[in-house]
Amino acid sequence: MKIPKVLVQEIIARALEEDLGWGDITTRALIPQCQAKGSVLVKEAGVLAGIHILEQVFHSVDENIQVQVLVEDGAKVRSGDVVAIAKGSASSILSAERVALNFLQRLSGIATLTSRYVEAVKGLPVRIADTRKTTPGLRVLEKYAVRMGGGFNHRQSLSDGVIIKDNHLAILRSSGQSMREIVAKARESVPHTVKIEVEVETVEEAVAAAEAGADVLMLDNMSLEEMRGAVRGVAGRALLEASGGVTLENVRRIAETGVDIISSGALTHSAKALDISLELERGAV
Amino acid sequence: MKIPKVLVQEIIARALEEDLGWGDITTRALIPQCQAKGSVLVKEAGVLAGIHILEQVFHSVDENIQVQVLVEDGAKVRSGDVVAIAKGSASSILSAERVALNFLQRLSGIATLTSRYVEAVKGLPVRIADTRKTTPGLRVLEKYAVRMGGGFNHRQSLSDGVIIKDNHLAILRSSGQSMREIVAKARESVPHTVKIEVEVETVEEAVAAAEAGADVLMLDNMSLEEMRGAVRGVAGRALLEASGGVTLENVRRIAETGVDIISSGALTHSAKALDISLELERGAV
Amino acid sequence: MKIPKVLVQEIIARALEEDLGWGDITTRALIPQCQAKGSVLVKEAGVLAGIHILEQVFHSVDENIQVQVLVEDGAKVRSGDVVAIAKGSASSILSAERVALNFLQRLSGIATLTSRYVEAVKGLPVRIADTRKTTPGLRVLEKYAVRMGGGFNHRQSLSDGVIIKDNHLAILRSSGQSMREIVAKARESVPHTVKIEVEVETVEEAVAAAEAGADVLMLDNMSLEEMRGAVRGVAGRALLEASGGVTLENVRRIAETGVDIISSGALTHSAKALDISLELERGAV
Amino acid sequence: MKIPKVLVQEIIARALEEDLGWGDITTRALIPQCQAKGSVLVKEAGVLAGIHILEQVFHSVDENIQVQVLVEDGAKVRSGDVVAIAKGSASSILSAERVALNFLQRLSGIATLTSRYVEAVKGLPVRIADTRKTTPGLRVLEKYAVRMGGGFNHRQSLSDGVIIKDNHLAILRSSGQSMREIVAKARESVPHTVKIEVEVETVEEAVAAAEAGADVLMLDNMSLEEMRGAVRGVAGRALLEASGGVTLENVRRIAETGVDIISSGALTHSAKALDISLELERGAV
Amino acid sequence: MKIPKVLVQEIIARALEEDLGWGDITTRALIPQCQAKGSVLVKEAGVLAGIHILEQVFHSVDENIQVQVLVEDGAKVRSGDVVAIAKGSASSILSAERVALNFLQRLSGIATLTSRYVEAVKGLPVRIADTRKTTPGLRVLEKYAVRMGGGFNHRQSLSDGVIIKDNHLAILRSSGQSMREIVAKARESVPHTVKIEVEVETVEEAVAAAEAGADVLMLDNMSLEEMRGAVRGVAGRALLEASGGVTLENVRRIAETGVDIISSGALTHSAKALDISLELERGAV
Amino acid sequence: MKIPKVLVQEIIARALEEDLGWGDITTRALIPQCQAKGSVLVKEAGVLAGIHILEQVFHSVDENIQVQVLVEDGAKVRSGDVVAIAKGSASSILSAERVALNFLQRLSGIATLTSRYVEAVKGLPVRIADTRKTTPGLRVLEKYAVRMGGGFNHRQSLSDGVIIKDNHLAILRSSGQSMREIVAKARESVPHTVKIEVEVETVEEAVAAAEAGADVLMLDNMSLEEMRGAVRGVAGRALLEASGGVTLENVRRIAETGVDIISSGALTHSAKALDISLELERGAV
Numbered sequence A, B, C, D, E, F: 001m002k003i004p005k006v007l008v009q010e011i012i013a014r015a016l017e018e019d020l021g022w023g024d025i026t027t028r029a030l031i032p033q034c035q036a037k038g039s040v041l042v043k044e045a046g047v048l049a050g051i052h053i054l055e056q057v058f059h060s061v062d063e064n065i066q067v068q069v070l071v072e073d074g075a076k077v078r079s080g081d082v083v084a085i086a087k088g089s090a091s092s093i094l095s096a097e098r099v100a101l102n103f104l105q106r107l108s109g110i111a112t113l114t115s116r117y118v119e120a121v122k123g124l125p126v127r128i129a130d131t132r133k134t135t136p137g138l139r140v141l142e143k144y145a146v147r148m149g150g151g152f153n154h155r156q157s158l159s160d161g162v163i164i165k166d167n168h169l170a171i172l173r174s175s176g177q178s179m180r181e182i183v184a185k186a187r188e189s190v191p192h193t194v195k196i197e198v199e200v201e202t203v204e205e206a207v208a209a210a211e212a213g214a215d216v217l218m219l220d221n222m223s224l225e226e227m228r229g230a231v232r233g234v235a236g237r238a239l240l241e242a243s244g245g246v247t248l249e250n251v252r253r254i255a256e257t258g259v260d261i262i263s264s265g266a267l268t269h270s271a272k273a274l275d276i277s278l279e280l281e282r283g284a285v
Helices: A005-020 A025-030 A051-061 A090-120 A139-148 A166-173 A179-189 A203-211 A224-234 A251-256 B005-020 B025-030 B051-061 B090-120 B139-148 B166-173 B179-189 B203-211 B224-234 B251-256 C005-020 C025-030 C051-061 C090-120 C139-148 C166-173 C179-189 C203-211 C224-234 C251-256 D005-020 D025-030 D051-061 D090-120 D139-148 D166-173 D179-189 D203-211 D224-234 D251-256 E005-020 E025-030 E051-061 E090-120 E139-148 E166-173 E179-189 E203-211 E224-234 E251-256 F005-020 F025-030 F051-061 F090-120 F139-148 F166-173 F179-189 F203-211 F224-234 F251-256
Strands: A035-042 A066-069 A082-089 A127-129 A162-164 A196-200 A216-220 A239-243 A261-263 A276-282 B035-042 B066-069 B082-089 B127-129 B162-164 B196-200 B216-220 B239-243 B261-263 B276-282 C035-042 C066-069 C082-089 C127-129 C162-164 C196-200 C216-220 C239-243 C261-263 C276-282 D035-042 D066-069 D082-089 D127-129 D162-164 D196-200 D216-220 D239-243 D261-263 D276-282 E035-042 E066-069 E082-089 E127-129 E162-164 E196-200 E216-220 E239-243 E261-263 E276-282 F035-042 F066-069 F082-089 F127-129 F162-164 F196-200 F216-220 F239-243 F261-263 F276-282
Touching: A005 A051, A005 A090, A005 A139, A005 B139, A005 D005, A005 F005, A025 A090, A025 B162, A025 B166, A025 B179, A035 A090, A051 A066, A051 A082, A051 A090, A082 A090, A090 A127, A090 A139, A090 A251, A090 A276, A090 B166, A139 B005, A162 A166, A162 A179, A162 B025, A166 B025, A166 B090, A166 B276, A179 A196, A179 A203, A179 B025, A196 A203, A203 A216, A203 A224, A216 A224, A224 A239, A224 A251, A251 A261, A276 B166, B005 B051, B005 B090, B005 B139, B005 C005, B005 E005, B025 B090, B035 B090, B051 B066, B051 B082, B051 B090, B082 B090, B090 B127, B090 B139, B090 B251, B090 B276, B162 B166, B162 B179, B179 B196, B179 B203, B196 B203, B203 B216, B203 B224, B216 B224, B224 B239, B224 B251, B251 B261, C005 C051, C005 C090, C005 C139, C005 D139, C005 E005, C025 C090, C025 D162, C025 D166, C025 D179, C035 C090, C051 C066, C051 C082, C051 C090, C082 C090, C090 C127, C090 C139, C090 C251, C090 C276, C090 D166, C139 D005, C162 C166, C162 C179, C162 D025, C166 D025, C166 D090, C166 D276, C179 C196, C179 C203, C179 D025, C196 C203, C203 C216, C203 C224, C216 C224, C224 C239, C224 C251, C251 C261, C276 D166, D005 D051, D005 D090, D005 D139, D005 F005, D025 D090, D035 D090, D051 D066, D051 D082, D051 D090, D082 D090, D090 D127, D090 D139, D090 D251, D090 D276, D162 D166, D162 D179, D179 D196, D179 D203, D196 D203, D203 D216, D203 D224, D216 D224, D224 D239, D224 D251, D251 D261, E005 E051, E005 E090, E005 E139, E005 F139, E025 E090, E025 F162, E025 F166, E025 F179, E035 E090, E051 E066, E051 E082, E051 E090, E082 E090, E090 E127, E090 E139, E090 E251, E090 E276, E090 F166, E139 F005, E162 E166, E162 E179, E162 F025, E166 F025, E166 F090, E166 F276, E179 E196, E179 E203, E179 F025, E196 E203, E203 E216, E203 E224, E216 E224, E224 E239, E224 E251, E251 E261, E276 F166, F005 F051, F005 F090, F005 F139, F025 F090, F035 F090, F051 F066, F051 F082, F051 F090, F082 F090, F090 F127, F090 F139, F090 F251, F090 F276, F162 F166, F162 F179, F179 F196, F179 F203, F196 F203, F203 F216, F203 F224, F216 F224, F224 F239, F224 F251, F251 F261
Parallel strands: A127 A261, A162 A196, A196 A216, A216 A239, A239 A261, B127 B261, B162 B196, B196 B216, B216 B239, B239 B261, C127 C261, C162 C196, C196 C216, C216 C239, C239 C261, D127 D261, D162 D196, D196 D216, D216 D239, D239 D261, E127 E261, E162 E196, E196 E216, E216 E239, E239 E261, F127 F261, F162 F196, F196 F216, F216 F239, F239 F261
Antiparallel strands: A035 A082, A035 A276, A066 A082, B035 B082, B035 B276, B066 B082, C035 C082, C035 C276, C066 C082, D035 D082, D035 D276, D066 D082, E035 E082, E035 E276, E066 E082, F035 F082, F035 F276, F066 F082
């Protein structure tokens, strides 16, 4: 399911304003009125995400550009693949190119990195999930890219999920509240539609939080041994989410501990852009 | 010189709206009215950028939070450094934490990566420069981070610099224009305040473009040998910018060819976030 | 916990632009530069909500108006109560008055209506909850007002809760999916932080959905008898939410069936404004 | 005459952003790509308003949804009436449904309440008029709904009409100005295109204000007897507007006093939403 | 009465974004952290308007700049007058200078031109009024400037005044409606707070429109002779507004015909900016 | 090359909101649903600019209005020329008319004034250039109009060009920096894509700045004699821009001194609107 246009049109408009400034002076100076064909060419292997954003960027610059999407988001792509073709005014395509690619490259980079984590845990009953460590202003797009890479979304914002984190606990424990009291107090006031997640640092804390009624436990920076202990100790009374220090190297071992979710901020804050370019030729319409 | 607040206030407001949704339900449910002290703690070595953006985020959530900036942007930081302290309402600090860190981590990541390139070419008369391959919506911040890392900014948008790229040339050559005609035509219409840059792929093209009056030549994906040829052939008649395929491994060798500028999209599109966290303690005001 | 200013400043700015137009021509024509004191006077009994929004409206018009909040949101008020006093430029107070009251009256109206439902079910283990039937553009404020009236919030948006409603089921059943398949499919893809709610119309559907693993059941327009049947049949395997046809007259009887949540769109879409006015006197500073 | 789209597109975009959040997770999880037909079904008698806003909401979510408007704004509707049909992607219709109905229900509620007042004074030469007591951010729509219900608009904002209210008079009288001076001073500076309205509380004040040249008198909370006195005393020298304490029960008696306009904030601040729903069926295109 | 900040803060923010782009590269490159004093110096005689907008611009760039307003809007100024002094960071003052002056020069230009028309009709009972021919996006400011120059505002927008213009009449007359029917129909539906103005081209039309009940007549491009005829013919039954072809040369003669209002688009669409500059000196704080 | 719509759609939307307010009450009251034809008629000689903005305004009000552009921007027009025809709903055309004309008249006014300066220097190798003295919020349009009049654009903002002006020098000289140091320091940090311009007031300063490596010299308010001296002294080492006190009377004499660019703020801050109107007739579709 594509992202509704109404949710991204402002993001795209701002990106274009940022890149066009008061207009593309190179193109204005040099390019005659003519038709051209731009091929969106992938230059390294990965997973595609954002192809309809690219389409929407072209249409935002010039509604007469025709964009043929050849490969859909979520597909694996290889170097040499042409994933879309834009036909129309050469000037318009040149002016839209960079912004269109900036979106596509970044989102495909996230989808690609996510897919590597997903691939690494293949066959194991675990979710690779994102975090709130996304680029300011682009969360809706980056979380979409995680899904395209086969990952799952964690909560979107502070308003749609409860995680009682170490910094909350630092405040609450200083007033002597028990985990049971804390979980009960949270449950009492938040919407009945959300689960209660608690960050824990030891197996004992995990067990205590599960017994206190937490729905999900975030195992923060635990060793594999501790995670296994938590899986045993909690024994299905809560979902377990491993978080912190997750890498492509250790993700499968983490998954093998039996946790239900592995979340990583790196999916969104440290993905490299996928190399994609646009090749233009004149008159090819 | 700090970025004027008026240029980032909307970026910050949108990031907060995105992360707060309809409010921080965890904090609302649990955290009493109390004062707290949050220490912004660096967890890996790098170069800081965005500390005043972090400050502005805290103030946007609650103007009564007091932020002490202990380390200024551009400084080298090490794991364990506390770079700022936020004091005020525990609830406010908790609600602002993630957005504040998202900005600081991303910008410091860019500054850190840039500084590695700058370090790698130390002593050589060359600029490390960014490109337009920035995160949509954050260009003003990301280009600032490049400067904080010791890098230089290339043009900001299509309106404030002329680069006649391969895709322009694909259109122009199909109508038989010579490089001399192309450069002259560009010069003729663009503001007298900007230089004319041309993308070239061979030494011959470089020499031709220099003779045609281009001010800057972008040497696109040339081998080191070709770059040296371009340096010799152009002989100071134009600035030379190496672009494409730049890595930390080869950047010094590129610099040693004698080019004036080395630009890399990776500085902004593929930097990893710097690991920075916030540690909260109650009543510490 | 107050609503963060950053979430309402645009709502307030637009409301002021709407009401000020190109300026208050009456005040501009007649009112001299002088100080005045405006008393915010409640004229009928209810529950207050929005007093800090009123304060923010006054400050948005003139940062020098001093607002003393005498009664906090959530408090019961009676006719004759003065809940806040604004002191400052007479012109500024006159220009801000209507917008400030429009917010306060509407939100207090919602809090008041909510509190009547809450009062009606006093002593019973049930939540009065809102819906998404809120005024376009004001959801964050209206859901706050529900909380101030002692009610609870349901999901905020389509992105932070799952309700499989009759219209979804109309589509899904036409392709022959069982309730078990539907619930499993939803669980499989949505964030692990949210619960799955299903709308049901009969006791049988309720039992089936609970057995299929739904976390919450929305009992749509059921009779009291059917609700009791659902409570018995589901036997604690899911939370039960009564919805549809809830009135102040029948809400206690609904609560007595044993459902966990009673939700009503009327709290927000059909609340009457609470009668509140501002009385101005000159020179009283 | 429909409201120009340019005046409501931002209101609609914000409402959709508010309700979609980062996307409709229920629909995304469950609904296959398929066509559906949604019938907009009225469930209680009233007057319709906002049917083209509903249409615009559907188009904002998905420009390919086809909306057939079967009943135009201003028409009387009864329970069971289908007023519009939306055909297109099932997912899109499901995602747009709530926002579309929220607008339509609220505006139809206002039109319906207005029409009851209009009906109540049928045959008498009097206008039912709205006030500035509208929902913040929706004034243009709510005043439209009043017109659809047969009512009339009062001034839109502080900038397009002059009403010298009790709070103005409280300031002005403290400096000893006479009504004649006050009206003259207002006339002297406001645009020549607007009339001068004065709020009065007694027959004597009414007569004095008319003699002072006021064009319209707002009779504030007068008894029927006083209103009749004002009608006699003013004798056509000014328009008379009854305001305050107007109800469906007393509105005809007020009209019979001979006043020209009866205004009521309740039309917009206390109207109940009209019950309207959307019934979806698959494949019906 | 100053324009409420909330009405101009977006206009100012956009103007600064437009002028700062991604930052003031000259100042950033060269200017050290130091204090400076900028004197706002008038360089030709005129009437000041916008001095508090200039102040707000400086504060929008840097809230620590101290602005002393030495001359208030509406005052006559001469070459050499210093009307305000800004003290603070040299960089901030340099970055804000152009935008601040652009507002002040344009608004003072309008006030100055208006004041010349006002001066030209001194002693005669006539208003100089503006039109809707204002700069897109700046109407609230430009109409303020007209008032500062001693002029009066006509309607602000299509929603707050009725003018039945030639283009309306072209449509209406083609369906054979009489002036009496047209005026009655307008009166019947527009708010009771606004007057009905009709554009007329001959004395006969003027008399007919007055008899039809129009409140104001716009005498479009009439000769002085015709205007005198209209004044005699209408005989006080309506206000008369002369419009079209008004110049500083003929405005007094027009006023002497006895019309009540003279309106001119030139006040806003063709005013020359007043010459005002900023002189900076270092360390002067 | 037309201005991309995405760069002006917000400017147009705001202008329409400003002019429509809550709707066109005159048209709403009087005009039946009917088709009409509006001819955009030039009433004085000049150069056209903004015809596609006019088109976009009509489409923003009603996408069904058909606009035929008969004369393109940049063309010379004479009184009596019809430059565009709008066909469609009479109401829509009437509601859009003023805003459409406001843009077209202002931009054509700027193009016309610019073309007079261009005409005045015909045959001489000099550019007529604009400045940053543009109307706040409309720079992108006004600089477009300058180009349509045959002029050239100077830098767009503080971020895309370096001009070291008198106010910078006032600060810098107080710390004893030489021109050579100043130019070098600027060059060292600004993007390599921009030139360095320096404002000079004497021939000696001009020569010194050229020798210091400045690319462009702004000759500020120099006499013709001094300009000639600067041309001789600089001898082609830098571009020379005459600025200050430029009029239609002296511009050719300035050009004859041999300067390369003549810039004038008057092109944008003091142009008179070109007289253009719309003539409507019914049923002409």
